Amino acid sequence: MADRKPIESWLTDMDGVLIHEGVPIPGAEDFLKKLRDSGRPFLVLTNNSIYTARDLHARLRRMGLDVPAENIWTSALATAQFLNDQRPGGSAYVIGEAGLTTALHDVGYVLTDHEPDFVILGETRTYSFEAMTKAVRLINDGARFIATNPDNVGPSTEGALPATGSVAALITAATGRKPYFVGKPNPLMMRAGLNAIGAHSETSAMIGDRMDTDVLAGLEAGMRTFLVLSGVTQPQEVDGYPFRPSQVVDSIADLVDLI
Secondary structure: OOOOOOEEEEEEEEEEEEEEEOOOOOOHHHHHHHHHHOOOEEEEOOOOOOOOHHHEEEEEHOOOOOOOHHHHEHHHHHHHHHHHHHHOOOOOEEEHHHHHHHHHHHHOOEOOOOOOOEHHHHHHHHOOOHHHHHHHHHHHHHOOEEOOOOOOOOOOOOOEOOOOOHHHHHHHHOOOOOEEEOOOOHHHHHHHHHHHOOOOHHHEEEEEEEEHHHHHHHHHOOEEEEEEOOOOOOOHHHHHHEEEEEEEEHHHHHHHHHH
């Protein structure tokens, strides 16, 4: 990688990189402080669409991590931007929480169950059979199917929870229609994030804890990629993938000196 340009902008996943089960990972505070002090553009990314950027700013601050709301990029924000580019002023039936509905309202979308342009599936802790049934019928009637991210499970203190990808599979089985997933590993989310901070892929890096989402998305977006071993992907799993990150490190603490 000696011929690569210096890293001027940083994108990093949140869960497994900066925090784990609500606790900051050692080195995360130092990494974020050095980013802020350097003035380099950066984004903290998450595929979770439940929370708004302001919500996440407050949650991270309670953990001792200072990340301005404008430096947080969620799959909900990426989905809203994608839909606003595709069909400005459209309408949607939404299964999701405030992070998704607020993002859609902010781009001028009307949320309705009457002949919507789109059915949009996001993360929620209260998936209901009634809502899924309505989604199936609307898609059968011609609504286009969008999902914020393909993650099949999400973490909780009690264990794994079914997430957007699992529910999308249920709706696909009932309709025969697959959704368009906006979030990672779709490089669309990364490129939209880079555009939001005025960064270029050739001089940007992506940090993640998952080979199948974070590293793959960064790779396909043309960025340098760093895999941290503080989250999902284990060291023995890396060689099983047909692609590799630019570098594998133990944790975010190992990257502070690169800023």
